[in-house]
Amino acid sequence: MHRSRRFTKVATALLLSVIAFVFAFPLFYLIATSLKTKADLFAPVPSLFPPDPTFAPYASVLVTRGFGGLLLNSIIVGLSATIIAICVAFAICYPITRLPASPRLRAFVLNWALSLRFLPPVAVVIPYFAVIQTIGLYNQLPALILVYTIFNLPLAIWMLRGFLDEIPIEIEEAALVDGASRWYAFRTILLPLSRTGILAVVIIVFAFDWAEFLFAFILTATPQAMTFPVGVQGLVTQFEIIWNDMAAGGVIAILVPLSLMLIARRHVMTGLTFGVIREK
Amino acid sequence: MSIAPARPIRIGGRIRTAWKARSRQERLVYQLLLPVFGTVFVLATIPFVLAIIRAVTSDSRGFVGFENFARALSNPLLYEAIKQTAIYAAIALPIEILGGLGIALLVHRTIRSNILRAAIYIAAMIPIVIPQIAVGVVFRLVYLPDYGILNVLLGQTGPNQPLWLSSPPLAMIATASVDIWQWTPFVYLVMFAGFQTVPSESVEAAQVDGATTWTQFRHIELPYLRPLLLLVLFFRIADVIRVFDHVYILTGGGPGTTTEFLSLYIYRIGFQFSDLPQASALAVMVMVAMTVFYTVVSRFLPADRG
Numbered sequence: 001m002h003r004s005r006r007f008t009k010v011a012t013a014l015l016l017s018v019i020a021f022v023f024a025f026p027l028f029y030l031i032a033t034s035l036k037t038k039a040d041l042f043a044p045v046p047s048l049f050p051p052d053p054t055f056a057p058y059a060s061v062l063v064t065r066g067f068g069g070l071l072l073n074s075i076i077v078g079l080s081a082t083i084i085a086i087c088v089a090f091a092i093c094y095p096i097t098r099l100p101a102s103p104r105l106r107a108f109v110l111n112w113a114l115s116l117r118f119l120p121p122v123a124v125v126i127p128y129f130a131v132i133q134t135i136g137l138y139n140q141l142p143a144l145i146l147v148y149t150i151f152n153l154p155l156a157i158w159m160l161r162g163f164l165d166e167i168p169i170e171i172e173e174a175a176l177v178d179g180a181s182r183w184y185a186f187r188t189i190l191l192p193l194s195r196t197g198i199l200a201v202v203i204i205v206f207a208f209d210w211a212e213f214l215f216a217f218i219l220t221a222t223p224q225a226m227t228f229p230v231g232v233q234g235l236v237t238q239f240e241i242i243w244n245d246m247a248a249g250g251v252i253a254i255l256v257p258l259s260l261m262l263i264a265r266r267h268v269m270t271g272l273t274f275g276v277i278r279e280k
Numbered sequence: 281m282s283i284a285p286a287r288p289i290r291i292g293g294r295i296r297t298a299w300k301a302r303s304r305q306e307r308l309v310y311q312l313l314l315p316v317f318g319t320v321f322v323l324a325t326i327p328f329v330l331a332i333i334r335a336v337t338s339d340s341r342g343f344v345g346f347e348n349f350a351r352a353l354s355n356p357l358l359y360e361a362i363k364q365t366a367i368y369a370a371i372a373l374p375i376e377i378l379g380g381l382g383i384a385l386l387v388h389r390t391i392r393s394n395i396l397r398a399a400i401y402i403a404a405m406i407p408i409v410i411p412q413i414a415v416g417v418v419f420r421l422v423y424l425p426d427y428g429i430l431n432v433l434l435g436q437t438g439p440n441q442p443l444w445l446s447s448p449p450l451a452m453i454a455t456a457s458v459d460i461w462q463w464t465p466f467v468y469l470v471m472f473a474g475f476q477t478v479p480s481e482s483v484e485a486a487q488v489d490g491a492t493t494w495t496q497f498r499h500i501e502l503p504y505l506r507p508l509l510l511l512v513l514f515f516r517i518a519d520v521i522r523v524f525d526h527v528y529i530l531t532g533g534g535p536g537t538t539t540e541f542l543s544l545y546i547y548r549i550g551f552q553f554s555d556l557p558q559a560s561a562l563a564v565m566v567m568v569a570m571t572v573f574y575t576v577v578s579r580f581l582p583a584d585r586g
Binding site for chain 2: 008009012015016019020022023024025026027029030033041045046048088091092094095096099100101102105109111112114115116117118119120121122123124126127128129130131146150151153182207210211213214218229232233236243246247249250251253254257258261262265268269272273277
């Protein structure tokens with residue numbers, strides 16, 4: 001009995017290690033490649049550990065190829081779209097969580113938001129493409145900010161609604177009974193209490209904006225408005241042979257959402273499942 | 281604004297002021313909600329309306345009825361794209377769901393250390409939060425001929441090496457494997473969270489009764505997981521329709537059209553053939569299909585619906 005349990009334990013540990021290896025190895029090879037010199041790329045057998053590791057590919061991507069500008073575009077678009085989305089989400093969530101909104105209205109708003117999640121971006125971008133060209137926003141950052149705001153709003157609404165539902169309404173009601181205005185109660189009670197929630201929503205929505213590719217790919221044409229993922233795609237298709245630069249681009253694209261998600265790790269699952277899974 | 285009754289003198293008056301206060305709050309709901317939600321609703325609905333208009337008109341001839349829909353539906357490549365998407369889903373989804381469930385069961389049963397569990401939680405999050413484009417880059421470095429690490433590890437770097445990204449059955453396996461790599465951890469995380477919701481009393485009772493590992497899973501734990509399995513399935517189906525980024529980077533839909541999944545197909549019709557009317561007809565059909573799909577599945581989603 002004891003022996004067989006020990007065997008199961010070892011077998012499980014072994015199995016989980018193999019799985020972990022399969023999942024981790026591609027990322028390891030990406031990082032290894034991003035640290036290689038040009039000469040290393042043409043070694044007859046690609047090495048797993050760069051013989052003389054260098055950050056030159058990162059400099060080459062960000063400076064020589066001018067991807068620093070794309071990084072800036074991604075940050076501008078992501079920050080703007082996130083800030084607008086959180087404000088709009090608050091304006092929508094406040095009445096449905098803090099005021100006696102009818103359950104049907106509440107369900108309608110939430111359902112409508114979630115249904116947007118089921119629309120494939122390619123179907124949405126086709127009509128937007130025509131509008132954005134017509135109103136002269138093609139290849140402009142505001143077009144991306146607009147589209148990102150709308151299509152990450154459902155996530156912001158669902159996450160924020162979950163956080164607001166957890167804050168007891170009684171504290172605000174007490175203030176209102178004492179004669180405080182609704183705006184005052186919002187500003188001094190609800191807003192400070194939902195700080196953690198707001199931060200989590202901001203981080204996760206920003207990470208989603210950051211990772212978005214298809215909208216940016218179709219709605220931009222030049223580095224003036226391109227985002228970082230579009231640039232990385234260009235590295236792959238145009239400079240096939242320069243794997244170290246391509247890998248460095250990939251690492252940079254990964255680092256931003258990865259570090260953000262590590263900060264907001266307790267809320268990632270809530271975001272990905274629209275609040276169905278709640279981590280404690 | 282105070283919700284205390286203004287003049288609580290007579291009973292009737294109090295009821296009336298209470299009712300007035302209530303209706304004022306309900307009015308406030310609409311006053312706050314309508315401008316913002318209305319604007320967003322219109323902005324998000326516009327593409328749908330415009331896609332319909334675009335799909336039933338032609339630049340030169342005005343209203344053309346269902347001509348673009350007929351053209352879209354008579355294109356054999358559409359059915360090819362649907363078939364490829366279905367094959368992709370048939371490869372990736374069962375492995376993701378059964379794999380994720382299996383790993384969750386394994387970790388739940390054998391790993392007791394909270395630190396180890398937390399470490400696995402964070403590790404499982406990594407593939408999910410990586411941008412799809414970067415995932416494409418990662419797997420180019422895995423599957424490329426000559427430089428790709430897979431063939432190097434397999435010792436297959438010669439002229440007869442397997443061409444993972446440019447020979448028909450392999451390209452499908454390569455693109456689907458990326459999906460599996462990225463989303464099995466997601467299923468794992470959802471299922472692992474599900475296992476934590478199973479009340480320990482039921483599990484203990486079953487163990488006292490001498491239930492085997494399998495019966496315990498099948499009769500005690502699975503009922504708690506079923507709604508989550510449905511949720512995962514719905515989300516993953518919606519995601520398979522969206523698959524674009526990593527396939528665009530890995531194969532571009534090729535070789536030929538063997539990995540040209542639905543989103544890539546619509547993209548090609550709209551932006552490579554510049555046939556926006558036909559692409560709009562496809563977009564309308566996909567949006568309608570997904571809305572119907574959502575309406576049906578939303579009844580089964582375990583979330584509290586408002």
